[in-house]
Amino acid sequence: MNAKVRLYVDHPLGAGQTVPLDRDQAHYLFGVMRLSVGARVALFNGRDGEWQTEVLEAGKRGGVLACVAQSKPLQLPPDLWLIFAPIKKARTDFIVEKAAEMGAARILPVATDFTNSERIRQDRLQAHAVEAAEQCGGTYVPEVAELQKLSALLDHWPAERQLMFCDEAEVGQRLFLDVAAASAGPWAILIGPEGGFSDAERKRLHAMEQSHVVSLGPRILRADTAAVAAMTLWQKRLGDW
Numbered sequence: 001m002n003a004k005v006r007l008y009v010d011h012p013l014g015a016g017q018t019v020p021l022d023r024d025q026a027h028y029l030f031g032v033m034r035l036s037v038g039a040r041v042a043l044f045n046g047r048d049g050e051w052q053t054e055v056l057e058a059g060k061r062g063g064v065l066a067c068v069a070q071s072k073p074l075q076l077p078p079d080l081w082l083i084f085a086p087i088k089k090a091r092t093d094f095i096v097e098k099a100a101e102m103g104a105a106r107i108l109p110v111a112t113d114f115t116n117s118e119r120i121r122q123d124r125l126q127a128h129a130v131e132a133a134e135q136c137g138g139t140y141v142p143e144v145a146e147l148q149k150l151s152a153l154l155d156h157w158p159a160e161r162q163l164m165f166c167d168e169a170e171v172g173q174r175l176f177l178d179v180a181a182a183s184a185g186p187w188a189i190l191i192g193p194e195g196g197f198s199d200a201e202r203k204r205l206h207a208m209e210q211s212h213v214v215s216l217g218p219r220i221l222r223a224d225t226a227a228v229a230a231m232t233l234w235q236k237r238l239g240d241w
């Protein structure tokens with residue numbers, strides 16, 4: 001029977017492999033989830049798929065699990081970046097969690113001309129991505145990048161990566177990814193802050209060869225709603241849904 005508890009570990013997984021637990025992991029498994037020696041735990045590390053493991057040692061400050069059998073192969077998401085301007089803390093957390101659940105390969109917070117929040121805690125956001133992968137059954141954890149300026153990201157934009165630019169100025173238009181122009185391959189979705197994009201940013205983004213300007217319907221969505229809507233549309237059209 002497969003384990004009910006899933007945990008991300010930064011440790012190799014494979015036949016005959018044992019996995020040492022740190023204090024936090026031991027506290028979660030043996031203190032919070034009340035598991036003991038012999039219990040099953042599903043582990044993944046973002047590289048080796050999901051493995052069913054058995055508890056060999058259970059202590060307050062640590063423990064050891066032993067790999068029994070692989071229960072899922074590694075399933076990589078499509079090569080999709082979600083680029084967004086951080087908003088209020090809880091809503092930023094929501095965007096990262098949903099992006100990880102919905103299948104983003106990388107999550108990139110950017111500072112735009114009208115960004116509300118100039119700072120993020122990258123480590124906290126990365127932990128949210130890990131938790132989301134743990135609960136959704138994924139075997140991959142997207143990297144959450146450090147905050148960078150949108151202009152700097154665009155300065156070094158990879159030539160082959162197409163961009164779904166969600167532009168609130170197109171509200172009410174019926175623009176979506178033109179099937180002929182939008183082909184599979186590396187992609188990114190860009191969502192702006194509460195204040196939207198500046199004229200200068202919009203001009204630059206419209207001029208980019210890789211840019212596909214998209215409307216998300218007849219109403220202005222909050223940035224967190226827009227991120228979920230855009231990922232849904234992209235995944236259905238070009239992704240792994």
Ligand code: SAM
Pocket residue numbers: 166167168169170171172190191192193194195196197214215216217218219220221222223226
């Ligand atoms: N303050 C802006 C305004 O009133 O025009 C709205 C910004 S909106 C809250 C945040 C971001 O969500 C936008 O920058 C855009 O990327 C995306 N967005 C929201 N609604 C959209 C729509 N209908 N079409 C395209 N993008 C949208």
